Amino acid sequence: MNTSINKHELKFGMISVFLTGLGLTIVSPVLHFLVKFYTSNPSSQATAVTLLTSIYALSVFLVAPVLGALSDRYGRRPVLIISLFGSALGYFIFGLGGALWILFIGRIIEGLTGGEISAIFAYFADITPSGARTKYFGWISAVVGVGTALGPTIGGALATFGNSVPMYAGAAITLLNAIYGYFFMSESLEKSKRSSRISARHLNPFIQLSNVFSFKSVRWLLIAGFLIWIPNGSLQAIFSQFSIDTFAWQPVLIGLTFSIIGVLDIFSQAFIMPRFLKFLPDEKIAHLGMISEMIGFIFIAVSAFTAFYPVFIIGMIFFGVGDSIFGSSFNGMLSKSVSASEQGHILGGSQSIQSLARFIGPIIGG
Template identity: 30%
Template sequence: MARPKPAIIFIFITLFLDIFGIGVIVPVLPKLVEQLQGGDLEAAAHSVGWLGALYALMQFIFSPVLGSLSDRFGRRPVILGSLLGSGIDYLVLAWAPTMGWLYFARVVSGITAANISAASAYIADVTPPEKRAAGFGMIGAAFGLGFIAGPAIGGLLGAHDLRTPFFVAAGITLLNWLYGAFVLPESLAKENRRPFSWESAHPIKALVALKRWPIVFGLAGTHFLSVLSGNIYPALWVLYTGYRYGWDSKMVGWSLALVGILAAVVQAGLAGKVLKRIGEKRGIYVGLLGMAAAMFCYGSANKGWMIFAIIFVGSIAGIGSPATQSMISKAVPADEQGAVQGALNSIMSIAGILAPVLWTALFSWSIADERHTKVPGLAFYGASLASIAAVGLAWRAFRRAQPEAVQEA
């Protein structure tokens, strides 16, 4: 089995390059949809929502399958397969002449998008329980760093040609796949593998199976609402800031780059230290309340410069996710990490199905011509309420779980 430190570095680089490829297209995909929709912003908002929902639906269906396959054959082939699928997806997006091709590309990418669940299982494989919060923080840091360079470069390239960022994303992702094919080691020892079972691969049954661990099942609901709230960024950020503040792709890119910088600092540098001091349970509360406050402020900000100040304040939300993942991973055995992470990824996918449709629909409704009073921040207020509800579910989960399950690391 791979030694922990090199393995985490490998998975960190893999996720960084993968997220960089995603980040490159964030500032331009909604603009491409708007272009293919003939410049109709309201129609584009709905289409962006449905594209995100279709992508997430494919993840929901296939994540438990890929998670269980990683428990049987190892994490490495699942990660490499998902990278290859993503590279093909970006090429299809780059050449897509109609909306139908965009929908097809999202299906392909959704089916193969197992990086997060496989990477989470990978971290659980190679880190001791007391260091998992910091390990999962590295995943968040990889996302953050990927979003520093990705949106900034995507915004700059997209200002000249909307298609160019998709080709760049394809090249980066396929390079990542080639890198992993040669140097990414396997993390799951043969003695910790288990036979593939369609029972654990079924998305609904995989979610129901989480009931075997009360703390896992309880925190799964918290995780769902947290992801539902956080998914407002990819679903609405471009459209919202463009409508309310007149931002172009460059400004969107720089703002998301700042989000990435702070996410990297918080999750890679601060999360482990903060959680070691205050404990994972309190860390979940702090992260969720920080997210709720940030979402409310985004919806209320009437000047574009305020967004940058809110990004700084809201960065504290970054400690919540590694704390939640760490507590969940500690509650399950080594040979079921892939299945459980696949189930959690399905939960993320359900949130991903609902979030683009819900947030873009709220935004579209709130700015419609027939509205006498327009409230463009309505969707962000909804995301704030979702985060507060997540706090309630976490509190309920800790009360219901056995005391030893919620002891601080």
Template identity: 30%
Template sequence: MTRYRLIVAGSVLVDMLGYGLIWPLLPFMVRTWSDEALVVGLFSSLYATMQLLVAPLMGGLSDRIGRRPVILLCLFGSAVAYFGLALADSLWFLAVAIAIGGAAGSSMPVAQAYIADVTTPAERARGLGLLGAAFGLGLIGGSALGGVLSQYGLAMPPLLAAAIALLNALYATIALPESLPPARRRLHPVQPPNLLAPALNALQLPAVRPLLIAVVLLNIAFAGLQSNIALFTLTQFGWGPQQNAALFVFVGVCAALTQGLLLGRIQPHLGEAGLASGGLGIMTIAFAAVKLAQLSDWMLFPLAAMVATGMGLAVPAITSLVSLRAGDSRQGAVLGGMQALVSFALVIGPLSFGLIFDTLGPDMPYLAGSALLAGAWLLTTLAVARSSLSGAHRLFHPVEDSEAQL
């Protein structure tokens, strides 16, 4: 079973390796035909949109026909997408390759389901942690490889990604067994998911609504930064693919260190509320500094470290706060609704930042992002303060609260 878990983790590693290889270079690929930031934003949003639409379908399909064929479909699809990126000779060709890549990169829910199939409850956390490690390692390693290979041409990184995906798909075809026996499969047809319902249902709960809106604002800003940063560094400092890939690797390492080392050490002292407010505050300052400070290119690295650290602190803390306020009977529904909202934010962020870049200037998206993050900080702080006041009221006025519940 350990070997099978490693193969599935390998499929996630390949997905993220390809993502890391390509994403820092995408703006430079697009500039072959267009120098508009909005076009780069459209392509980033296209990738996120395909994942938003396809990931639930892939999960449902794997419940019906088994995990193995869906994982293989995603791996072979990734190979096709990366070959398409290497061979693209027009924006339309590039768009088709990115759409296929987004759809094929929706294998994470299926990989998680496979791990759940082949592990006991006691082993499951370790198995899912293996997927998380593969996710982070692929992103960091892909960015590093992409930076090195891009000096030989922009086609080289996607060609390597395609070769890795194809080899992994062929190996999985031979070595990966099915994890879901026919007796446990769902027989009814896969229904198209209702993408709006989970988000709208979660937003109807007053206890979590401010935190969910904060999550949306945070992810719009971060997704806009991811899609926009290479164009910003190219415009402001003349950076090419190698320097941008180095920045992506640096951000990935900072994020891994934050979640792997820093978060566990300071959480007992600050609690979720302190981590959320502190993380959002750090990100707000970093985004504003891009616009307000007279930057040298080396200053991007400490600012990027601030963004990665703030994100690594704020996201787990806000997720925990949402989970605590959702109640035991609504955990899955509320967290599912939050994930749907994050997906929508990943579509909105690149588009909005690209439009602001083109119309108002290369540093204005970061001022807009700072405003969004300040709003997220304010909503989170007020939500925590309101909860604290409510708790104090219940402590000192238990009779009133009891009468109110009758």
């Protein structure tokens, strides 16, 4: 087990998750405005936006456990770098547009390489001591939160120069991250700790998913996460359309409000989680996170009937805090449950389950 952390590895990892968060959210405020050129009415626009969200999640579902298994066998570095190059290509194609089907192709390519987050979590599991893993996973969430907070704001601002500009910015950011990793990322998984072989069964996402549920110690944890991620995916998919239809908001304001989630990630990991970890186990923290999310959904539902945006913002605050503390405690419990050679497997499987929920949720919301 690691007793110390290489500062260069930690620095690279934090930069990677920051740029991943920024690249993912920079496009969120303009999705509706890109789609409206290829649809005829608000209903079909909402359906197209949520399907674009769902197809991304479905693609991640299919590939995340595969990438996790590949990283267990061949190391984190090649899987992560190749995935980032693919994500950059997906953003670029999405920005080019020209037809609705081209948007879907770009989103699918981005999703098929979007399972790199499982390799990132496995990378951090490699370089951090087990006892401090929940804390570091919490800081990963906070750093992603910084990127998430800046992404929608920058995306909304860049949209003033054209709705495709945030997509090109996302491509550039992800490409720079891949280049940085190619030159500076060291391999974190020693050859002696890698899986001895990989078979066709490891590349079948449905078999991998069933294997993940064979870990009895985390089976119910994964089910709880699945049930939480369904409404979360629904909310994030319809956020822009809901804001436009209910409050008549424009991209900049949508981006600023969406940034609340990222800001609360930072706040939660800087002030709430350190205090919780002193007195509460991961399980109790996860329970508190779920309760906070439920309260948030109640406020958001009320705002839909009242069209009173302060109620919506209060709901987003409760949701953001709950989502942050649930996510870090969830990943901490999950990582501690398996050995070093299974980190990619279990975290990739978790990402796959999350993506399946985020495939179902947007369809329901749309």
